[in-house]
Amino acid sequence: MLDATSSYNLMTDTSPVDNRSRRTPVDDRTGHRIVPDTTRRAARIPGNRYGNRPTMKDVAARAGVGLKTVSRVVNGEPGVTPETEHRVQEAIDALGFRRNDSARVLRKGRTASIGLVLEDLADPFYGPLSRAVEEVARAHGALLINGSSAEDPEREQELVLALCARRVDGLVVIPAGDDHRYLEPELKAGVATVFVDRPAGQIDADVVVSDNFGGARDGVAHLIAHGHRRIGFIGDMPRIHTAAERLRGYRAAMEDAGTAVQDSWMSLGVTDPERVRQAAEKMLADPQPVTAIFTGNNRVTVTVIRVLAEHPTDVALVGFDDIELADLLRPGVTVVAQDAAALGRTAAERLFRQLDGTLLAPERIELPTRLVTRGSGELPPAH
Amino acid sequence: MLDATSSYNLMTDTSPVDNRSRRTPVDDRTGHRIVPDTTRRAARIPGNRYGNRPTMKDVAARAGVGLKTVSRVVNGEPGVTPETEHRVQEAIDALGFRRNDSARVLRKGRTASIGLVLEDLADPFYGPLSRAVEEVARAHGALLINGSSAEDPEREQELVLALCARRVDGLVVIPAGDDHRYLEPELKAGVATVFVDRPAGQIDADVVVSDNFGGARDGVAHLIAHGHRRIGFIGDMPRIHTAAERLRGYRAAMEDAGTAVQDSWMSLGVTDPERVRQAAEKMLADPQPVTAIFTGNNRVTVTVIRVLAEHPTDVALVGFDDIELADLLRPGVTVVAQDAAALGRTAAERLFRQLDGTLLAPERIELPTRLVTRGSGELPPAH
DNA sequence: CCTGCATCTGACAACGTTGTCCAGGCTCTA
């Protein structure tokens, strides 16, 4: 694993609630007085704390003007003669001055940054989502700070609170946990928040989700329409809202078709490839094997494709989430596609509408899914 | 496109150099004095600028202690009696206080955040890279701010400078441009910087790259070893270092084999699917068509796979970058794989070593690539 | 009871920026 034994470690102590136990008097300073900051990078020239970055004061001194005049020039405010402005600009260029946004933020109260907490940036589903959020943020002049919760509620909370401590203007959260009451003080304090992909737990907030239930129901109904009755379902832990909704859609479709679902057809909560593989193989090895499988997310789908590729008989497959190259496989993979970018974009836009102050009551926005037929979902039952 | 007509727009004016022209006296304030901040979110209770967030002062007042004592409790510093600490904790919980890291940063000089500038977060290659950087950052208690340059040098610079204005402690940059002299003042000021995937231009800095040259050469040599001589190359603009290196590898392998490369075999700088498709089709329609294609990156590979899937004769293919499901296609796609996560991890670790102050001379770290044979690269020449 | 010492606490300045406000110089008019 990663080790962080280095001296650079600014664990941010985000939860003032829990640090009672952390009372470790780590006075790692050397008592020396001559060197006021031992953490300063060795190569730096002594100066102020940011290396030796010039400040507006330095620029002002060099240009022979007042501090505020520099501020005016830097921010393009009116009331500076071209001459003065020119002098200031020269000083800025000569010193390599760059405004310190930390100080600016402290003064202005807005950070022009928003936080995005998602599950795993390495998951191909979240890349486009994140990118979409970023584009909207960029259009509003804001930067994006993001972090992965790794599907761990505790880590999600830790991240969210760290972002709040940074005073991000808003948060886009893909929840890992199901209880977000810890966010109440933040919401009350005016942190704009939008949940995406899954709803918030225990609190009232904006949510942008896909129609997981409807999508799964349609996907399973599609299999049923092609003659399948024994349909397997492999999905994530029902603790996760999307997984639960998709399971509900599966059950609903089966019920609509008048088919009693057998426990052995369902595998819930398995997510690592090896166990997904086992689950799929078990369903297929049953004396009454499933003739089709509905998979609850992209990762499961990929693994099941691998299993089916080795399986002697044709088994139909519909997966939730689109996957790249799905059209090039033989058969092509039929999926219930959701638009990750649209989720992100919608959420971010909603967020900035909150920030504009034109805030309405919390709303739940549901985006439709789309059944993409490519072959695997149209295979007839083998038995 | 996205519009940002809303009132929330804190375009951060990152370049004091260029704002001479932006002198627009936008006094959008209402002259009213009673309401000092009209941008405040409507729903908020009037208070300080962060909604009405309590400050340490408020906590101190409520707990009946001094400001500094609150600070001590929040930071787990020693020298507070359990009684006092308890009173402070109660006040913190009651008020929902959360330390303002902006102020902390201003005081301490370190932001505990690093910036990551990459090309496109939606590209499956960068997801794992970004995630790896994030994990290292997390291990060091730092947050990750990231942005996409969309392969636009100007946008890269804009982003990097915005991050510098935030005083991120360090930068991991996947360069879009080839001139990074604009970073000189920042480097001099002590901003730790590591370039990944492609080297920096015109400045001396740490770089972590894959062995693009060697990987491409081996990939093409692999095709040659399987009997191919007329081998096409489709890659990105040679302006991009990786693309140039891979092209160089292609040429080297061809030269080693004593094969003169014909211009019609190469397509450089096409990147959007439609034009890649045209380029591939043109090579295949030649009177002396290529019998194999080497593709310069994952996106090109995917498009070429589509073209080859429709093509009547078997054409061998080796692609740079691994792609998901490559093993499930028929034939499986042979690729030169680079380890995106390792790139990110290595770069981030190097960055934090810089931040530790144990700084060495700028170094170039090259990670090996791996040829993964799956079938498409082992097809014999059809002609 | 006083001194010395250790422990705990809080006043104060500083971080770098921006908002407010006033001073000084200018132009224009009477």
Place this chain on the structure above:
DNA sequence: TAGAGCCTGGACAACGTTGTCAGATGCAGG
């Protein structure tokens, strides 16, 4: 030439936090 009004520039406080330092308190020993 004086006065009004405008334009430009700068002094100052404030944002919320942390480092410094000195004061207050408690306790042991003389």
